[in-house]
Amino acid sequence: MIRCRNLLQHLSICYEYPPRYEKTQNYIVNGSDKQFNILFINDGINAHIMYISDVEALTGFRYCNICHRQAYRIKDPNLQVSMRNHMKKCQKNNGKIVKKVILEKFAKPFVPHILSNKTYKYLLANNLTHLFKPTQYYITYDIETFEKKVNEKFGDSSQVIATLVPYAIASTVKSANGIHSFYYDIRTDDFLDKWLEQLFEEAKLVKKDNKYIDETIPQYFEVPVIGFNSAKFDTSLVFKNLKSKDWTISKYLG
Template identity: 85%
Template sequence: MRMVDSEGEGPPPHYELKQNYLVNDSDKQFNILFINDGFNAHIMYISEVEALTGFRYCNICHKQTFRIGDINLQQSMRNHMKKCQKNVGKIVKKVILEKFAKPFVPHILSNMTYKYLLANNFTHLFKPTRYYITYDIETLEKKVNEKFGDSSQVTATLIPYAIESTVKLACGIHSFYYDIRTEDFLDKWLEQVFEETKQVKKDNKYIDETITQYYEVLVIGFNSAKIDASILFKNLKSKD
């Protein structure tokens, strides 16, 4: 027995198969339509399921559906029914494994240095990133109250007025600071940051040059929201 539920509002109505019951081990199909508008419920007998739902059902498992308007309907049904006959009408799900197993180890595969050391049995040489740069940008809120279209309005924008960075190197820790008293202070800060990264990169390098290494330098925003960091993007325009 199939129970089909009506869904959606307005023409054309849409029907989906909700329940499929096997009564007394009988293969005979008895189809009913269940309609519920929230207050009243109606159950009606369905004489032609395909005409009502727009789908053709497998004659063996009575669960797999095929859209009648599909140009590959006959081929899809033949392919499914061959498998369905072998499985005696049961849907069998199989996990197809790759020929060579690939372990899910993102902490290894995403780190080229650790992957190289593991492959060559040198994991004892692995070292974490010890040297980096941090920054903290300070902003003021400027009210603008600008409208964009009928439903969008910007009430305020953020204006940077100071930025400070701390650099951790093998030789020690030092800081530098810029604010609005310096002309184009964000550009000056970026120039110094890129200059500092040269030494940070050297300090993070492995002594053995044959080891595959990352050459990225971490510049970490300290106590800075994403909206603060976006202020710096427009200043990343130097060709250097």
Template identity: 65%
Template structure:
């Protein structure tokens, strides 16, 4: 595209690419450009182009659906949609334009929120879509909250009513026994940037994509602290990592229990990332659904996963993936460890 000799037409893909490049980056195309970084450039792209980008990917054949949505990058001031299919196999990655989402996935997505999906083979699909659309229209695709007037006034104490452990101790005048979750697992993913060239000549394009090559975890339980990691040299290393996380979670679940068996509590084992809600979770999202475990709860949007609970189908151990930055002000990892973790980094 940066050749001095003009070898393309003004209406070709190369010409359009150069025009988009100038709109996004505010300069002409040059040799220093390393390609579109999907992880870091997508927000600026949708803001300047005023377009919503919906990302789909392909799952294993034993999963249903095989094609499913993993991210929705939304622009609040636009209704234009752009759908892409992300195919990742080891170190190879491809991004393809999707012209018909329904034909690809076998599901019809809500035209308003773009999140709710309806199986096309469902004989009652029109009825279900109509019901959902009526609710969706009331609040522009957001969750519709209902106000219920109680006959008698009730105190608003969510920190008590939403925590079964604290609620039990409060009722029995044993609040002093309440303790925070002491043992947990942390994780971090390292990636490298992969550049894929599609086509050649005047239709050539270069796409960049982040591919995970290493994942590490630190486990804190009663016996102490230890770490483990897996990398791309091992087959299905993300699945192997999850296998070990579930194994480690068995002991952490026991260590977090109250000595009094009568005290009720949730037994999800925290798996904590730092600034992971937008990037780290998306890299392991497809691995969170398999023949051995499944996602039972997802809190957040299609872009930012505030909390994901994954349950093992055999052991019934539940992992709660959370981002530490969701619960504190924005800061660096070093400052987080110093101010909140009470430690230092070397």
């Protein structure tokens, strides 16, 4: 049994895998601000309580001397600035955590389906929602691959057994003129580059077909190119072909 008088007692628990420490309980005795830190270790059979002389060395964090709750990583290059800013607030609130809700000056409706769509937002603001139309025209693609065994090791614990090699690709285009398809495979030299060339030409037509007649309406000009029956990793097979003198990747999504 441990008797503590006139002490602020912190009880911490150690977790072995991975090693980390969590403060679980605080005990304030007789309103004192003195600290007494103890570590509780339990392996399921034996339990030990140890006195912690240097909390920072054990946990790797520096704690606020006022609230004893806020902690910052010692290796953080902004440690001094973060701690100083926090302690200013802590002194003002007498060590209590005060949460404030900061409201906007003007109320904004939570309608992400409207605010995230600049076309619909414009039409709604101008009472023209009857002109709104969904994206009607798009392009699909499907890549066929085969596995090529490589059995390459990377380090002591990683090994690549096989890689995927594309041998054919097909696309279908839905436009205002109807539906048509085009296809390339390994019998054509640089068939992925040939497919990309035609894909961009078809995308120009799809973009034109999806446009509003009234060009004053804000619009999205992205052309949907949808992988049909293709896993996400199929897209990575054409990344290297997208970097050429004719086109580049300007923005990655996701």
